[in-house]
Amino acid sequence: MTQPPRGFPVSEFRTRTRAAQALMAEHALDALLLTTEPEIRYYTGFLTRFWESPTRPWFVVLPALGDPIAVIPSIGAHLMRQSWIVDIRTWAAPDYDDDGIGLLVDTLAEITPAGGRIGLADHLESHVRMPLADLRRLEKCLSPRQLLGDATITRRLRLVKSEHEIDKIRHAAQIATRAFDRVQGTVRAGMLLSEVFRRFQMLCLEEGADWVPYLAGAADLGGYGDVISPATDAPLAEGDVLMLDTGLVWDGYFCDFDRNFSVGPPEPSVESAHSRLIDAVHAAMEVARPGKTIADLFHAMNAVANPGGDVMEAGRLGHGLGMQLTEWPSIIPQDHTVLVPGMVLTLEPSVTVGPGKLLVHEENIVIRDGAPEVLSSLQSRDMRVI
């Protein structure tokens, strides 16, 4: 399996930056302030697992004109210098008295007019990654400049992926496909679920994942109670449905899909639930065309998976996918986002198979002109048997 090149040509970051600046002009924003991992990586390419540490805040500022400016802890300067960013300003974090706020205020004051408008992500799926006391201090120090919402600029840009981005997601999904295909040769009844999870993560790495930030799942008789649990130390038993849902990463991009396995031959109720899930995915594939909406995908899947009405325990039937395990939008009836080529989505129908028991299935697709491209090698209606 040849892997795509790592990283991006600088032109891609420039394109993203210019596109953001065009939207900033529309919304009369003089700067964007970025504080979270995906926002910062989107414009700079800064890729590190160091975000796992909550200690240090990181800032990138997008001016109305020109290239992004990094205002970051000195520990990150060497890595940021490998990116296309030239203007890198650092402080020795952690600093208990002023953890970058002074430097950030100076930077923002330099590139925005007095009374300028600075946009900060404030919408669903976002948060501001800095201490609340520092945010309030920043707001005060910047006055009369204003901190406002970012008009969802970055979220809107990230919604449609470039071919370089899709190449990485496809590669991640192919790795997961190969790992799932090896589960039946690796897992057997009696194995502890914690051991199953461990071995599956090893398969993902063996097949080429850079790391495995997400694995959830469950195993229970005839279905499972939820889809977000970590493994217990209970052994896999005959009649269990084992579900493994992974978000593995290659070069900073995720896939996100699951597979269900029956330990021994599946009960007819489980078999038919599984078939309905597969049919629901196919129904969504039929409507996944430019011009249709996210809500259309919801209704296509739900009509097949839950002919009796909406089942909304999970809250949605899929979502965006890319630099994060889950991204905007959510596949719910209230989302009227129009599909355009380059959107990468998960289709994730769920059905109830009994009191407190459900089955969930998930695939990853790209919206294309015409039929969607499938990234995750579609599962057949037949359940995989261990």
Next chain:
Amino acid sequence: MTQPPRGFPVSEFRTRTRAAQALMAEHALDALLLTTEPEIRYYTGFLTRFWESPTRPWFVVLPALGDPIAVIPSIGAHLMRQSWIVDIRTWAAPDYDDDGIGLLVDTLAEITPAGGRIGLADHLESHVRMPLADLRRLEKCLSPRQLLGDATITRRLRLVKSEHEIDKIRHAAQIATRAFDRVQGTVRAGMLLSEVFRRFQMLCLEEGADWVPYLAGAADLGGYGDVISPATDAPLAEGDVLMLDTGLVWDGYFCDFDRNFSVGPPEPSVESAHSRLIDAVHAAMEVARPGKTIADLFHAMNAVANPGGDVMEAGRLGHGLGMQLTEWPSIIPQDHTVLVPGMVLTLEPSVTVGPGKLLVHEENIVIRDGAPEVLSSLQSRDMRVI
């Protein structure tokens, strides 16, 4: 290797809750609002990798009296019901019109007086995990109730670990020790660094890690430029110093330490830098006693590692450790936290070995009455050679 039991006795969560409530009374807070993974897990035991998804906010409220109340997306109800929390209120998230704010306001209004004071983490290392627009809406809806800082209550409690917590960190550290001990049998010159990282993560899983949320490192001639980079596809070469720094997790608790490997016999400058790092750790071990301070640890290490003065590229020489890869406090001269038994710390001296080249070494310890307990099997002065 016998593993400690998973989870905690309910008494431990009660103790944490009552301790927080005692501090809340001191600070005249009528409730704490928790929004981040470690805060919520600390009081409830709610452990899931689902936080990887940024979509849904999660809330837990600590009233002045009584047990915590979960205000969470319905997708998490099944897992939260496995915890000791009884009062679980859910909504079908994501909800584009009201993503839990209405339910949260009702809950806070129910348990606090009009004009009540609600604490929210606002200090270094914290952030508020919800959209900024929702935070502002919450503030408005709660008025005349006030959203204030939490007086670092949760941070202060988390600083000193229980024996149950230490058992988990020790177990994680022992897993990492065994994985590091297998590197020389697994890695060889010519192997791509990305492959080295992949194999090391597999070793961690094979030795019993639940998952590996953090691996950073580098390999370069005679030292490396930074300590937070992901792997490149460059091959390991003779004369390289390979550093692997892992934060692996067992039952939700991290270890965090690194090991350096010389590819071929080390240069004298590298060898002596490595010895100084080890000596610096031992110097810190000598002063790591109850009654001493974090600043004392800094000075003990820095005097040995950098006799010429402070080297602060990394910003600190260690930190707290537990439910997160890095926790409060930071080992810097400005931190005067007094050491008490039960604090778990990393000792992480660094030295410069040439222009833009450094070497970093890290161990994990517990402050005890008398000498500290070492969790990470101290590295000897001799460098490991590949």
